[in-house]
Amino acid sequence: xxxxxxxxxxxxxxxxxxxxxxxxxxxxxxxxxxxxxxxxxxxxxxxxxxxxxxxxxxxxxxxxxxxxxxxxxxxxxxxxxxxxxxxxxxxxxxxxxxxxxxxxxxxxxxxxxxxxxxxxxxxxxxxxxxxxxxxxx
Numbered sequence: 001x002x003x004x005x006x007x008x009x010x011x012x013x014x015x016x017x018x019x020x021x022x023x024x025x026x027x028x029x030x031x032x033x034x035x036x037x038x039x040x041x042x043x044x045x046x047x048x049x050x051x052x053x054x055x056x057x058x059x060x061x062x063x064x065x066x067x068x069x070x071x072x073x074x075x076x077x078x079x080x081x082x083x084x085x086x087x088x089x090x091x092x093x094x095x096x097x098x099x100x101x102x103x104x105x106x107x108x109x110x111x112x113x114x115x116x117x118x119x120x121x122x123x124x125x126x127x128x129x130x131x132x133x134x135x136x137x
Contacts, residue, residue: 008035010084014065014132015094017041022049024091029057036084040065040076042094067094067128068120070135077135090136092129096121 011028015021016039025039039050040063047062054060061083065076080087098105104120107113 005034005088007033009033009088010035010038010086011089011091012038012040012063012080012087012136013091013093014040014067014129015092017043017047017050019093021091021093024093025050025060026053029053029060035059036061038063038080038084038087042066065132067092067132068123070131073128073131073135080136087136090132092132094124094128096124 011034013021013024013028016025021039021041025037028034028037036059037057038061039047039053041047041050042065044050044062044064050060050062054062061080063076063079064072066072096104099120102120104117107117
């Protein structure tokens, strides 16, 4: 897939501090033909694995982006625009199924569905990627 992008292409992976997003970043920095790889996550200061990758590849840029905050998304888009004239690919991989801090957990019965949990899940899983598209367009 990446061979279809011109050399020097710039990529953003949103939700990159762990799981699928981190693996995307790990694979992308192994592609020498790519330009900058932006790893966006909610709490960069806690993303030790990203910082370890950054230590060995200066093309990796770590950017703060909270998919539930439009202000955070706009600030991340501005920071990326300052560093790269264009993005050739955006990977939205942030998602939430459970959150022990807020008590969000997968529902097993309709009686467990709560509006607050739905709002939290939709903010990250649906609204976040759409707002990322809006601000990075």
